[in-house]
Amino acid sequence: MGPILARVLDPVRDQRQHRATMTRIFRPAPPRRPVPRLHQIKSPLSRIAYALPEGAAHLLQLDHGRVRLRGATADDGPERSGPRLLWWAGGGGRELVAEAGARGMLLSIPAPSLLQALPVSPIGEQMQRTLSQDLELSPGAPWAASGLLEGFAREAAEAEAGAEIAASHYLSLLLLQLWRLARKDLVTPGGAPQGLSERFVLLAAQRARDHLPVGHYARELKVSRDRLGSAVKRATGLSPRAYLHRILLRDAAELLAHTGMPVSRVAFRLGFADPAYFTRFFKRETGQNPAAFRKSLRRTEAAAQTFAAWP
Numbered sequence: 001m002g003p004i005l006a007r008v009l010d011p012v013r014d015q016r017q018h019r020a021t022m023t024r025i026f027r028p029a030p031p032r033r034p035v036p037r038l039h040q041i042k043s044p045l046s047r048i049a050y051a052l053p054e055g056a057a058h059l060l061q062l063d064h065g066r067v068r069l070r071g072a073t074a075d076d077g078p079e080r081s082g083p084r085l086l087w088w089a090g091g092g093g094r095e096l097v098a099e100a101g102a103r104g105m106l107l108s109i110p111a112p113s114l115l116q117a118l119p120v121s122p123i124g125e126q127m128q129r130t131l132s133q134d135l136e137l138s139p140g141a142p143w144a145a146s147g148l149l150e151g152f153a154r155e156a157a158e159a160e161a162g163a164e165i166a167a168s169h170y171l172s173l174l175l176l177q178l179w180r181l182a183r184k185d186l187v188t189p190g191g192a193p194q195g196l197s198e199r200f201v202l203l204a205a206q207r208a209r210d211h212l213p214v215g216h217y218a219r220e221l222k223v224s225r226d227r228l229g230s231a232v233k234r235a236t237g238l239s240p241r242a243y244l245h246r247i248l249l250r251d252a253a254e255l256l257a258h259t260g261m262p263v264s265r266v267a268f269r270l271g272f273a274d275p276a277y278f279t280r281f282f283k284r285e286t287g288q289n290p291a292a293f294r295k296s297l298r299r300t301e302a303a304a305q306t307f308a309a310w311p
Contacts, residue, residue: 034110036171038153041104050096052088056110057131058096059178060086061149065102070095080136085145087135087178105149109171117172127179129205137181145181148174196223197235201243208247209271214240249285252278256294263290 039050041062049070052058060067062082071094080086082104088094096106109117114131118124152170155163182202199221207217217240218225232240248270255266267278283289288296 034112036107036109036113036152036156036167038149038156039106039108040153041098041102041106043101043103044098046100048098050098050106052094052096053108054090054093056108057090057114058088059107059109059145059149059174060084060088060096060104061106061145062086062102062104063146064104066099067102067104068097068099070097085135085137085178085181087131087137089132089134105153107149107152107174113171114175117168117175119172125209126206127175130179130182130202131175133202133205135178135182135202137178145174145177148177195235196221196228196231200228200232200240201236204240204244204247208244209251209269211271214244245281245285249282252282252290253293256290257297263294266290 034056041048041050043065062080062084064082066079066081067086068079069088082102098104115128118127148170152167152174155167155170160166183206200217203217203220214228215225218228221228223231229240232238232243236243238246252266252270255261255269256263259266261269263279264275267275270278272278272281279289282293286293
């Protein structure tokens, strides 16, 4: 290229480089993924409130003092005193009100971080079902989780190499420990503050896919089958067996609607050894076999998308 042509092209090249530089400078940054946040509750001199945002679960290790959960429009909930370990599956615009002198740690975990911390295994599925419920664990529970919370806080606060990885592992161990404590409390008489029906509901969320008879739940909860049946019927309007079936139907509908799994795989995922029996069970309860249910759901979704695309 001759010197004259180079001088002619230089301004064009400079303009292109300028545009590229300005694009890099003013390109909007990708949205940051929400991360877990830890609040230290350090004996405030007066009452203080912490917002529990939607789209996140919240774990409170209350070492000392009193707290109350307050809704956006509802009255204050019952007061809890420490030591206690509390888990709320969702915030829903509520806030935690800590009285003067309260001490503890409040960990808010966004839904994506929660799902990422759960193992991809049958145990992970059990953990997810258990942690989808609010939990109030026995007074001795906080000390079983305090070391893991402190480790998470330390890694989250420091900028050491690999701190993010270490914090994610602490979070996974913390959720595993919380699940273990919930399982232990559910089958220990007097261990969990919840009543019999609430303990059954939480236990059923963990073990519905095991297809255990109602008598097995009664034995684990140390009550007679008749007492369990009357308590669950009074609280849910369903018998224990019908409640277990409702959980299986809900999970089946979710898998059929949101995955491309074959019906036989859905059946095995839900603990049915025989896919044909799963099909009969599903049709008896819903009036449709699983394949027809999935097809009708897709037709409904396609019609809704077509309508939404109209001007």
